[in-house]
Structures are given as structure tokens and as C-alpha cells.
Amino acid sequence: DIQMTQSPSSVSASVGDRVTITCRASQDISSWLAWYQQKPGKPPKVLIYAASTLQSGVPSRFSGSGSGTDFTLTISSLQPEDFATYYCQQANSFPFTFGPGTKVDVE
Amino acid sequence: QVQLQESGPGLVKPSETLSLTCTVSGDSISSDYWSWIRQPPGKRLEWIGYIYNSGSTNYNPSLKSRVIISVDTSKNQFSLNLSSVTAADTAIYYCARGPTRSGLDYWGQGTLVTVSS
Numbered sequence: 637d638i639q640m641t642q643s644p645s646s647v648s649a650s651v652g653d654r655v656t657i658t659c660r661a662s663q664d665i666s667s668w669l670a671w672y673q674q675k676p677g678k679p680p681k682v683l684i685y686a687a688s689t690l691q692s693g694v695p696s697r698f699s700g701s702g703s704g705t706d707f708t709l710t711i712s713s714l715q716p717e718d719f720a721t722y723y724c725q726q727a728n729s730f731p732f733t734f735g736p737g738t739k740v741d742v743e
Numbered sequence: 744q745v746q747l748q749e750s751g752p753g754l755v756k757p758s759e760t761l762s763l764t765c766t767v768s769g770d771s772i773s774s775d776y777w778s779w780i781r782q783p784p785g786k787r788l789e790w791i792g793y794i795y796n797s798g799s800t801n802y803n804p805s806l807k808s809r810v811i812i813s814v815d816t817s818k819n820q821f822s823l824n825l826s827s828v829t830a831a832d833t834a835i836y837y838c839a840r841g842p843t844r845s846g847l848d849y850w851g852q853g854t855l856v857t858v859s860s
Contacts, residue, residue: 637804670846679837679850680788691845723788727842731803734788 638662638726642735648743655711657738659724664704668728671700671709674737675720684709685727714740745769747838747851755832755858761825765838765851772819773797778841779812779823781834782853789834793842794821828858 639662667687672680684700751763778793792802841847
């Protein structure tokens with residue numbers, strides 16, 4: 637299985653901050669990576685797929701980059717509704733696997 | 744608008760079979776891919792498997808010996824059966840549409856299944 641890691645595991649931030657989350661795959665996954673946002677008691681919501689393509693309806697303050705083994709999710713200006721946990725997921729080979737998550741909370 | 748809803752028992756005894764159903768509206772179960780994912784308390788999401796073409800399946804090798812995913816096209820539903828459960832199978836179970844080009848794009852709300860005697 638392809639192992640996914642994320643850093644940091646948590647980040648404390650304020651509204652308006654720029655937040656960057658990193659995801660690393662244990663082997664080359666090209667651009668087969670998605671990012672999800674999950675709020676407590678809710679299912680995950682896809683934000684970005686194919687490493688950098690914004691899902692329809694997702695605010696443009698979210699962006700993704702990277703290819704191969706290293707990827708980044710950036711929130712350019714954190715909004716109150718963005719406090720949540722973020723997961724990366726590789727879609728290169730089954731079983732598709734998720735990262736451990738990065739919790740973004742209030743500083 | 745595509746909607747998914749999980750249903751099934753919230754409590755299952757050890758060694759028994761966990762059975763869940765996902766009812767889909769707004770899309771045909773005969774098209775697209777349909778998945779089961781689970782999230783144990785405090786742990787990362789785990790992809791259990793998916794079904795497509797009204798019966799073809801792909802299972803996570805770590806669960807393959809215990810998992811069956813099936814579809815009922817007449818009811819626009821797909822189901823999960825996980826046999827010989829243990830406490831390690833306690834988790835929130837989600838059904839979702841996908842994998843698609845844009846990932847898992849629609850999810851059910853999830854259902855907590857606890858394995859306990």
C-alpha cells in the first residue's frame with residue numbers, strides 16, 4: 637500500500653492567516669491526489685483533485701500544488717468556516733489511502 | 744442533487760456480520776462507482792472497497808477475506824457485509840460516490856457501528 641503522511645498534525649491559526657499543509661506519498665503518485673475537509677460530525681468534502689484542480693463550488697482561497705511524492709494544500713486567507721481537519725488521499729493505486737489528517741484550529 | 748444515506752444496526756456482536764445499506768437518490772446506481780469508507784475513532788479514513796458496472800468490485804486487501812459489497816439496482820442501493828467482526832471494526836462507516844475523476848464527490852452522513860457483546 638502507498639503510505640501517506642501529513643505535516644503538521646495540527647496548526648493553530650487566526651482568521652486571515654495563510655495556512656500551508658504538506659502531504660507526502662511513500663512512492664510516486666504523479667498527480668493522483670485529492671484533498672478533503674472534514675468538520676466534526678460531518679463527512680469529508682472534496683476540495684481539490686488531481687493535485688491542483690479546485691472542485692466546483694470550493695472557494696478560490698484554497699489551492700493545491702505538487703506532483704510525484706510531495707504535495708501542498710494552501711489556504712490563502714483563513715476564514716471562520718475553514719477551521720476543520722484536512723486529509724490528503726492518493727488515487728494512484730488501490731487501496732486508495734488517506735493521510736492521518738491535519739487539524740486547523742483557533743490560535 | 745445526489746444524496747446517499749446509510750442504514751443498518753449500530754451495534755454488532757463480535758464474530759458476527761456487520762451489514763449496512765446505502766440508498767442513493769439523484770443518480771443511478773448502475774452508473775458510476777460506489778464506495779464504502781470507514782473511520783475508526785481518532786484514526787484516519789480507510790477505504791473498504793467499491794463496486795461498479797452493477798457488480799464488479801475492488802476490495803482493500805487488508806479486508807478482502809471478510810468483505811462483500813453488492814448492489815440492488817431495483818432499489819438503487821448498494822450494501823456492505825463485513826464478517827467476523829472484532830472491536831477493531833468499530834468505526835463510522837460512510838458510503839460515497841466514487842472513485843471519480845474528482846475523488847469521492849458525494850458522501851452519506853455516516854453511521855457509527857460499535858462492535859461489542
